[in-house]
Amino acid sequence: MEIILDEGAGFCFGVERALKMTEEVARATQERVYTIGPLIHNPQVIEELKGEGVEVVGEDADVHNAVSILRTHGVAPAAEQRLRSESKKVIDATCPYVKKSHQYAELLRKEDYHILIVGDRNHPEIKGVLGYAGKRVTVINTPEEADTMPHYPKLGVIIQTTYPIEKVQKILAKLVGRITEIRVFNTICDYTSDRQIAAANIARKVQLMYVIGGRNSANTSKLVEICKQQGTITRLIEVAEEIDESDLDNVERVGITAGASTPEVRISAVISRLEQIASARVTH
């Protein structure tokens, strides 16, 4: 059995940066350390952080005398303001790419655009961006939703950092003929789009694809969706223990990729497990 791995898979820049900031403050401070919502979308990593004294709390938590860490997905400005006024200290671990989206949303709002946010309105990243976009805003998650959008003289577009570019192309094609001015900020992060391209390429070469990542992770779900679109059987797993051996019957080539919040150690564990299964079969 041949294993094809996306060598670029694993922590993205924003996740690595956030974890480093969080571990540093957890080591250095005597205060309680809170992250406002899960720091990243990987339940195992969040569990490990808990062991280091980092607790996940809700946006309304009492943060007096605590260090509050803003999660990678960002928070809305009103929530940030409260945290800054009440916490002992605030660490902003918002992904710099998401921060850019906040800035663009603010700019478009000030310049009187109707703002179109392309992404999942229930994802914390989009909730944060919405806080900067103000009231004249529409959120859509599929090209079909663009069909029913009314005309706006000036439309400003911001895209969820993990959104696939192909769908953005379709949305723009639907809008450009109907809207006088469209100003698009391509806020998709390079890491995400690179992973998506690599995943599609690998999926086309293999019979079975493993995507390792949190079940609550948007970028991981997108990888699963993309691999399935190639017609490849695809399994989303958080840990190696979830591998179902029977899936590997008659499989000659298996592919591996991972979400942006998946530690390298989890990827290695999956590879080891697959190699173990393969060698057991050869011996047999």
Place this chain on the structure above:
Amino acid sequence: MEIILDEGAGFCFGVERALKMTEEVARATQERVYTIGPLIHNPQVIEELKGEGVEVVGEDADVHNAVSILRTHGVAPAAEQRLRSESKKVIDATCPYVKKSHQYAELLRKEDYHILIVGDRNHPEIKGVLGYAGKRVTVINTPEEADTMPHYPKLGVIIQTTYPIEKVQKILAKLVGRITEIRVFNTICDYTSDRQIAAANIARKVQLMYVIGGRNSANTSKLVEICKQQGTITRLIEVAEEIDESDLDNVERVGITAGASTPEVRISAVISRLEQIASARVTH
């Protein structure tokens, strides 16, 4: 033989406005009346205007003591400035849609965008827009040309008023993944896109299509291109006399459309000629 006519074909708003302004000034003034380049792209109409004392001159012509008319396609600001300082009077017959493109080009230049003009660099409309766009500018006429464009952090897009929207969609799809900010002003005029849609619909229903318009007219050429794309034999004619009877052998349904500079009288003449041919055949 059935004749299917695009009922909306004929003079567009900008052409009608320009002709009215020109005829009025020609009647009212004692001075020479010049249009800087042909007022519209229809040789027969230009010939008729000559009979009313309106002469076509080049951009460098001596205009002292003359009334200078800025053509529907617009002129670059430097040329306009000279005309305004030297002419007895200037009549601005620039199409209001083209004027919008000038304003957008100026705005994008002032806000430090690299400007992408989508259209034909040899067309007078684009030459005029280029004058407002300044030096940081690229002109492309096909989606393929977008492939070789370098990255710009801020790209502002202006489109030739007669350009087909389908090609703009393809160009945007190629650029959006590579460029951080794209600001698109959809400067395609509604009249043009309505004619293009109607022409395609009619062409699909007929065996032979006549497009009536000037051989130097960009919007007329686009109509010919679109009709041919439907797999329909298409003839570009300026006047009814150009109809080749043998083209109509075994043709049951013939379609007619016309460019934005084509007078209604030319369209009627084509219909009359076709009806004449058809009735002669029935009698025969």
